[in-house]
Amino acid sequence: MKVDYLIVGAGLTGSVIARSLADAGRDVLIVDRRSHFGGNVHDHAHESGIRIHTYGPHYFRTSSDRIWAFATRFASFFRYEAALKSLVDGELENWPIAASYIRRRIGEGWKPEFAGRPANFEEAALSLMPRAIYETFIKEYNEKQWGVANSTLAASLCI
Ligand SMILES: Cc1cc2nc3c(=O)[nH]c(=O)nc-3n(C[C@H](O)[C@H](O)[C@H](O)COP(=O)(O)OP(=O)(O)OC[C@H]3O[C@@H](n4cnc5c(N)ncnc54)[C@H](O)[C@@H]3O)c2cc1C
Incomplete structure (x- = not known):
């Protein structure tokens, strides 16, 4: 078979x-190498009729008419309203963090931990918030995603 292009990997990209x-x-x-298209955004129907996101829950949002028109050539979507919360110290808190949470936890006069030009992700995050907020919401979440210490990641990933 002669083709112009061979593409390896049938995920979104x-x-x-x-x-x-x-x-x-x-x-x-x-x-x-998988038996289906879609990569990590693949979903399939359970025998009950419920759709299962095979590799973890995914949702789609765009403000681009062009992207929406492209995506809906191939699939229809269920409408949803997301309300994202984090369970922190036994309470459901807004995610992303609300300024009201920082005031409640740290106090009205809170200041970012780091001042100056951030050299890495950790310093960039600390230039935006107090350390206690960074350690509760950002540190482990981000290090788990990237698999390395935040101090080894570029500041540009945060700002
Ligand atoms: C749990 C989870 C939740 C997420 N939630 C969201 C969300 O809500 N919204 C959102 O926009 N994004 C979300 N993402 C990110 C999203 O899944 C990715 O951005 C997207 O799937 C990336 O597409 P991709 O084609 O680059 O890679 P992938 O989806 O990883 O596809 C790569 C494909 O290439 C194949 N492949 C790799 N190497 C080879 C090889 N050597 N030979 C043959 N095939 C190969 C793989 O089998 C795979 O099918 C989430 C990701 C995860 C894991």
């Missing part, structure tokens, strides 16, 4: 590139 190339008239072969 590979699929969008493949579709765009095909729309432009190119012959494309897309392959994936």
